[in-house]
Amino acid sequence: MATSQEPVIVGFLCNWCSYAGADSAGTGRMVQPTNVRIIRVPCSGRVNPRFILRAFQRGADGVLVSGCHPNDCHYSTGNFFARRRLLLLKRYLEYLGIEPARFETHWVSASEGQKWAEVVRSMAERVKALGPSPKLPSLL
Amino acid sequence: MAQSPVPKATRLVKKAGLGAWLTALAADNNVMAPVTVDGKPLFRWIGAGEVGQLDLAAVHTVNSPKGGVMPQTEPMLTYSAVQDGSGGKTLDIKPAAEDRPAVLFGVRPCDAAAIDLVGKVYLTGEFTDEQYQARRDRTTVVAIACAAPAKACFCTSFDLSPGAVRGADVVLYGRSGPGSVAEGDAYYAIAYTERGEAFLGGAAAKAAGVSDLPAGEADKLEKIVAAFRGLATPLGKKLGKVDVADKLESLFESAYWEKVSSRCLSCATCTFVCPTCYCFGVADTGAGGQGVRFRYWDFCKSPQFMLMAGGHDPRPAKKNRTRQRFLHKLNYHHNRCGEYLCVGCGRCVESCPVGLHLPLVVSDVRGLQP
Amino acid sequence: MPKSLALDPKKMKEAEAALRTQAAKLLSEGTVTVFLGHEEGWDGLPVPFFATTPEEAKRLVWNPLVAFNLAKYLLDRLTGEEKVGIVVNGCGSLALDRLLKDRRFPRERLFVVGIPCTGLLDPDKVLALPDEARQAALEGGKAEPGLFLKRCGWCDAPNPVVADVVLGEKVPEEAGPQQYPRVEEIEKMSPAERAAHFKTLYEKCIRCFACRNVCPACSCRECSLDQWEPLWLGKATVPSEQLMYHFIRAFDVAGRCIRCGECERVCSVGVPLMELNDKLMKDITELFGVQRPHVPADVEPLGQWTEGDADLEAAH
Structure with a gap:
């Protein structure tokens, strides 16, 4: 996956806000880089930290989690729990030797197509500057 | 006791020459040797650059060198989906790539014997494990006799000794004899197999300055080798010969298993450090139309080990699993192969976090009423 | 002391x-x-x-x-x-x-x-x-x-x-912030150094699960690491899976680890497991103000939240 110069970013997007936000960026024909491979999840609170490490191990150069703004969660509090967990995770990944810029979390609502395009653009730029993410050996 | 093994070649190697030997070997072989990592002696594959870490002082590495012939993770085949020419796809299956020849260096006699012991399981009977056979065929075992057996050693409780030869192609005996940890300034290197003979005559051995025995030293050598073979082991002395196979026949339903297993953690420490535990599982890993099938060490103390797809578990409790592990070693294997599945290395004694190990079970079983 | x-x-x-x-x-x-x-x-x-x-x-x-x-x-x-x-x-x-x-x-x-x-x-x-x-x-x-x-x-x-x-008299207690000197040392390394540091450690692990089995915070009825479907943890003991194991082991007890260090003590090959647990505890104190993260609370730090938690987006 990381053979091309273009970095691969895996994006975990919540169904209710960010996925719709990305959709509205598309229907609004906003120009955005094509680096993000989107995985739709019910809520940012659904994102288990191990998804993120696994994404890196399977070839992602960056991982993005995006959910509803605080207080806008479809399930009321899912993103608050996610916020705590991901704050901790960000430091943990950095500690394990994954450059902090490779993992980002954003709040993008269904109407924020513009913000989504900007999130993708700026993150792709940062990850591209870092180069391919180093991989640990696996059997594959 | 088996009859005395017959040497095929006898040489002398200076302790100072071992590094050069390993370096020369590493050029064409995968070399496994005991090294100390952060204070823990471990058997590891070492590259030419790590030869300096060689540490023959510790009698017991935490792990055994069994990974040299039974890697903890061993690819068996690779598969990939390819176009079959008529618009469909077919599976292209290739056997795993063969490794380079291997040298297991500085193996203790118990561990060398374990390789032979376990080899019988893989290589005799109705089926032969070809992959294991191939690995064994390209492996040379260079053992080193133990000058000072450790507190937990009990190889002498079986037909073994700190100077035993079983399973080894070459055995190094400290020239100054047993009793000193420094193991003298040189080793007698004695080949007991044709492979060992060729090994001692090889280019790598020359690079290490492996030389002929000085004239008139044959008598001394014989005495020293005999001294190694006559050496007692601390735990072996306490335990005596292991003799519980028959008694265990009637103890399957004993309440003892429930009692002794209650403190078991169900971890794999005993199994994975044991040189004679050989069970494995097989799994696939793959993505994007290609993958690898591999085998990996499995352990009978795991609640998942016997779990069936339908949810039934023939060994549902720690009692069943603990009983299985010890009966396998002390009874089932003895019934099948005429010997215990243990070489008395003492690693379970040293490593079990809750002190639940084979010598304990042996001595407990002796006291049990059938 | x-x-x-x-x-x-x-x-x-x-x-x-x-x-x-x-x-x-x-x-x-x-x-x-x-x-x-x-x-x-x-x-x-x-x-x-x-x-x-x-x-x-x-x-x-x-x-x-x-x-x-x-x-x-x-x-x-x-x-x-x-x-x-x-x-x-x-x-x-x-x-x-x-x-x-x-x-x-x-x-x-x-x-x-x-x-x-x-x-x-x-x-x-x-x-x-x-x-x-x-x-x-x-x-x-x-x-x-x-x-x-x-x-x-x-x-x-x-x-x-x-x-x-x-049984017996109470002994004097000494309250004070928990110290994590080893974590601080590792934090000072560069990302590449840290990645190399942890790789060496995980290559030692023999995946015996003693650390998990002894851990009082690991008490799930069925451990996800034992599941085959989905296979959260591959059976191969290759570096990527080893990292996955230790990543999960420590993170899944984040906020619930009691800092007893039994995981590290029962490890036969000497993997310094607490380097991970301690990092998470240190950050839980820094991020969420939990002063004694190792002492079980009625609600664990990751089982709660406040509106005032740090802004995730600003963390980049």
């Missing part, structure tokens, strides 16, 4: 006698059907022990080597109505409290005998000592700080936090 580390074998000997009497009484009166403690093992080191009769209770020991955390064994006794007795010191009670707060064992089925702790010694280190030094440590209480269990060095809870009966 905490003041409570005034290793006092004499006091422990007294506690041992009281413990035997107490356990025998509980067993003979039928208050409990089994009592979890330690007995002297094969090589003189205490091993976990389950006394079922007043006679067996005489085999219970309490000395500077009773390092083993017993609470986890309660999970073997989840079914049934029997009442279980257990002896705990300070950290042992934290482990017990962990299981209670995680609602993994009913409090009413427990009878807890607490013993205030004056510090414990590392059994492996003590066993390696020459006879005289060993005796001085075990009987005279003369022990260098390096001989103590690692967890004693940061202990701020020597007195049992859960107990039905306490």
Whole structure:
């Protein structure tokens, strides 16, 4: 996956806000880089930290989690729990030797197509500057 | 006791020459040797650059060198989906790539014997494990006799000794004899197999300055080798010969298993450090139309080990699993192969976090009423 | 070093006698059907022990080597109505409290005998000592700080936090912020250095799961790491899976780890597992203001949130 110069970013997007936000960026024909491979999840609170490490191990150069703004969660509090967990995770990944810029979390609502395009653009730029993410050996 | 093994070649190697030997070997072989990592002696594959870490002082590495012939993770085949020419796809299956020849260096006699012991399981009977056979065929075992057996050693409780030869192609005996940890300034290197003979005559051995025995030293050598073979082991002395196979026949339903297993953690420490535990599982890993099938060490103390797809578990409790592990070693294997599945290395004694190990079970079983 | 580390074998000997009497009484009166403690093992080191009769209770020991955390064994006794007795010191009670707060064992089925702790010694280190030094440590209480269990060095809870009966007097507690010097060292490394550092460690791991199995915070009915479908953790012991294992092991107990360090102590190959657990604890204090992250709380730090938690987007 990381053979091309273009970095691969895996994006975990919540169904209710960010996925719709990305959709509205598309229907609004906003120009955005094509680096993000989107995985739709019910809520940012659904994102288990191990998804993120696994994404890196399977070839992602960056991982993005995006959910509803605080207080806008479809399930009321899912993103608050996610916020705590991901704050901790960000430091943990950095500690394990994954450059902090490779993992980002954003709040993008269904109407924020513009913000989504900007999130993708700026993150792709940062990850591209870092180069391919180093991989640990696996059997594959 | 088996009859005395017959040497095929006898040489002398200076302790100072071992590094050069390993370096020369590493050029064409995968070399496994005991090294100390952060204070823990471990058997590891070492590259030419790590030869300096060689540490023959510790009698017991935490792990055994069994990974040299039974890697903890061993690819068996690779598969990939390819176009079959008529618009469909077919599976292209290739056997795993063969490794380079291997040298297991500085193996203790118990561990060398374990390789032979376990080899019988893989290589005799109705089926032969070809992959294991191939690995064994390209492996040379260079053992080193133990000058000072450790507190937990009990190889002498079986037909073994700190100077035993079983399973080894070459055995190094400290020239100054047993009793000193420094193991003298040189080793007698004695080949007991044709492979060992060729090994001692090889280019790598020359690079290490492996030389002929000085004239008139044959008598001394014989005495020293005999001294190694006559050496007692601390735990072996306490335990005596292991003799519980028959008694265990009637103890399957004993309440003892429930009692002794209650403190078991169900971890794999005993199994994975044991040189004679050989069970494995097989799994696939793959993505994007290609993958690898591999085998990996499995352990009978795991609640998942016997779990069936339908949810039934023939060994549902720690009692069943603990009983299985010890009966396998002390009874089932003895019934099948005429010997215990243990070489008395003492690693379970040293490593079990809750002190639940084979010598304990042996001595407990002796006291049990059938 | 905490003041409570005034290793006092004499006091422990007294506690041992009281413990035997107490356990025998509980067993003979039928208050409990089994009592979890330690007995002297094969090589003189205490091993976990389950006394079922007043006679067996005489085999219970309490000395500077009773390092083993017993609470986890309660999970073997989840079914049934029997009442279980257990002896705990300070950290042992934290482990017990962990299981209670995680609602993994009913409090009413427990009878807890607490013993205030004056510090414990590392059994492996003590066993390696020459006879005289060993005796001085075990009987005279003369022990260098390096001989103590690692967890004693940061202990701020020597007195049992859960107990039905306490044997012996309370020992002075020393509250203060927890220190994480090793984590701070690792944090100073570059990302590449850190990646290399952890890779070396995980290459040592033999995946025996002793660290998980001994952990009082790892108490799920079925561990996800044992599941085949989905296969969270590959069976291959290759570096990527090794990292995945240790990543999950530490993160899944983040906010619930009691810092007992049993994982590290039972590791036969010496993987410094607490480097990960400590990092998470340190960050939980820094990010969420939890001053004693190792002490079980009614709601764990990751099981709650506030509107004022740091802004995630600003963290980039």
